[in-house]
Amino acid sequence: MTRQSFEQFIDEYRKKVDERLPLFIDNLNCPDALKEAMIYSLHAGGKRVRPLLLLSVIDSNRDIKESDFKAACALEMIHTYSLIHDDLPAMDNDDYRRGKPTNHKVFGEAVAILAGDGLLTRSFELISLMEDVSSETKIQLIRELSQASGAEGMVGGQVADLQAEGKSVSLEELEYIHQHKTGALMSFAVMAGAHLGNVTEDEKAQLRTFSQHLGLLFQIKDDILDVEGDSEEMGKAAGSDEGKNKSTYPRLLEMDGAKRKLHHHADMAIASLNSIRMDTTLLHGFVDYIMNRTN
Amino acid sequence: MTRQSFEQFIDEYRKKVDERLPLFIDNLNCPDALKEAMIYSLHAGGKRVRPLLLLSVIDSNRDIKESDFKAACALEMIHTYSLIHDDLPAMDNDDYRRGKPTNHKVFGEAVAILAGDGLLTRSFELISLMEDVSSETKIQLIRELSQASGAEGMVGGQVADLQAEGKSVSLEELEYIHQHKTGALMSFAVMAGAHLGNVTEDEKAQLRTFSQHLGLLFQIKDDILDVEGDSEEMGKAAGSDEGKNKSTYPRLLEMDGAKRKLHHHADMAIASLNSIRMDTTLLHGFVDYIMNRTN
Known part of the structure; x- marks a missing residue:
């Protein structure tokens, strides 16, 4: 229940997440190469949107406790594992992410696959280890996280995305891909909070509706940035989706249509906050932040 | 609490596990290719040692309930995901397993990686969905399963195994690899039961000690079978570990020494059952079964 601005909250808690993430791996008793590979990708400087979203929902209701960082970091570990596996030669075959060599370029494919597996597994362990939280709530978090990140969520979206490559997909199919590939985990972030x-x-x-619009907002903005963004700020080449023949919102709807859709989901996300009695300053801030981000 | 022989128990419950495993995937709402890939490897005809071990410990104490199959099948899913990832070109690069083409040979590498990820994630979900089990017990199972299968367990053992390839390792290092790569999940099977x-x-x-000896017994037998076994029965070429320059018990201790070690761990496993008051018929049966298996 900090009475600080969105920017102060994000700065303060991003630092706290960044500090804690590697510690949750560093204390593991495992081969050094595996530990280094897991920590390398956790260190790779993401925006920490998912853990910050989770923490901001908590902060809108009560003071954040140390134990909450376990759930927040578990979520970032799931996101990080998905990036490591996505970047593999058999998948997107990316050599760089956020301007740094991808995990398999540094540690080799075998260790990269296992580092992803280790992060995925560790995230469930972290939730099981949360203090001051009832077992009922932990089981609810684990059930929802596994649904959001598994075959019915992120992993299913990733398969649908692979299958859509090089094909022209309908708007409906594109929304299926994004609601599963990125939307499900964004929704989980809000609902876990x-x-x-x-x-x-x-x-x-209300928050569930909010999270669904926020997830689509995030993805449409991503697609727009891929066309209009600054390569250096994004750590990857602008136009890289285009080059891979991936379907995007600007492709399907033209840039004007994509921007109209962006604003529609921002309006809907904000509307869903209106009937909520808790302090929604941070959640409003998130909508603006995602709308205006440059990387 | 069936008063049947070990063989009757194994036959009956292996069928029951085989029936239920694909059903826990078939009801998922996900892309067909992903579902087919997950079910393909679950169908690939394993011995189901881990789920049967879990069920046999339960059956030594009380009647098996339908809900217990969720834990048993979750364990087999973790084992199956590890085989899919192990077989990948970047890892062991195996084209066949149990006489059938490996997952990536049929579905491609990208889908195989994701099928493994999906099975791993689904296993935690299945435990969270168990009926008639307290949330405390479910959290304990999830915590122990994540430790047994993650960086401090199976995934760590796999990295150590990769690093040992082509090198001569000490007996201590070999035991580290096996206790983590296969032992941890075998122990979990017993302790979850x-x-x-x-x-x-x-x-x-007592059961923890039993499970540790059983895990090593299983692995030493595996190494012995790799040298002496019948290729057709095993679904892979005899001597294939040797060909890959992997360290094995027969290599480190000569065949005689490996067999002495096999009998030592069998004796210790049986000794640990002596002071247990529950009916240990099935657990004794497991020791004989692992000692005498031919594939």
Whole structure:
């Protein structure tokens, strides 16, 4: 319940997440190469959107506790594992991510695959180890996280995305891909914050709607940045989706249509916050932040 | 608490596990290719040692319930995902397993990686969905499963195994590899059965010792079979570890020494059952079964 601005909150808690993430791996008793590979990708300087989203929902309801960082970091580990596996030669075959060589370029493919597996597994362990949280709530988090990140969520979206490569897909198919590949985990971030923050059932329903619009907003902005963004700021070449013949919102709807859709989802996300009684300063801030981000 | 022989128990429950495994994937709402790839490897005809071990510990204490199959199948899914990832070109590069083309040979590398990720994630979900089990017990199972299968367990053992390839390792290093790569999950099978079967703390300590000897027994037998086994029965070429320049017990200790070690761990496993009050018929049966298996 910090009464600080969105920017102050993000700066403060991004630092806290960045500090804690490697510690949750560093204390593991495992081969050095595996530990280094896991920490390398966690260090790779992401925006930490998912853990910050989770923490901001909690902070809208109660003070953030040390234990909450386990859930926040678990979520970032799932996201990081998915990037390591996505970058593999058999998948997107990317040599760089955020301006740094990808995991398999540094540690080799075998260790990269296993580092991803290790991060995925560690994330469930971290939730099981949360203090001051009932076992019922932990089981709910694990159930929802496995659904959001597994075959019915992120992994399923990734397969659909692979299958769509080089084909022209409908807007419906594109939304299926994004709702699963990125939307499900963004939704989980919001809902996990709601479960941990003891939000009422009515407010959870509103937050679920909010999270769905926010997820699409995030992805449409990503597609727009891929065309219009500054390569250096993004750490990858602008136009790289285009080059891979991937379907994107600007491709399907033209740039004007994509921007109209962006604003539509921003409006809907904000509208879903109106009937929520808790302080929504941080959540409003997230909508602006995603709309205006440059990388 | 069936009063049947070990062989009757194994036959009956292996069928039950075989029936249920694909059903836990078939009801998922996900792309067909992903579902087919996951089910393909679950169908690939393993011995189901881990789920049967889990169920046999439960059956030594109380009647097996439908819900127990969720834990048993979760364990087989973890084992199956590890085989899919192990077989990849970047890892062991195996084209066949148990006489069938490996997952990536049929579905391609990208889908194989994702099928493994999906199975790993689904296994945690299945435990979270168990009925008639307290949330405390489910969290204990998830914590122990993630430790047994993650960086401190199976995944760590796999990295150590990769690093040992082509090098001569000490007996200590070989035991580290096996205790992590296969032993940890075998131990989990026994301990999960103990937690679900409401075994006393004293008996759990005995079962933990039992499970550790059983895990090493299993691996030493595997190494011996790789040299002496019938290629057709095993579904892979005899001597294939030798060909890959992998360290094995027969290499380090000569065949005689490996067989002495096999009998030592069998004796120790049986000794640890002596002070257990519950019916240990099935657990004794497992020791004989692993000692005498031909594939």
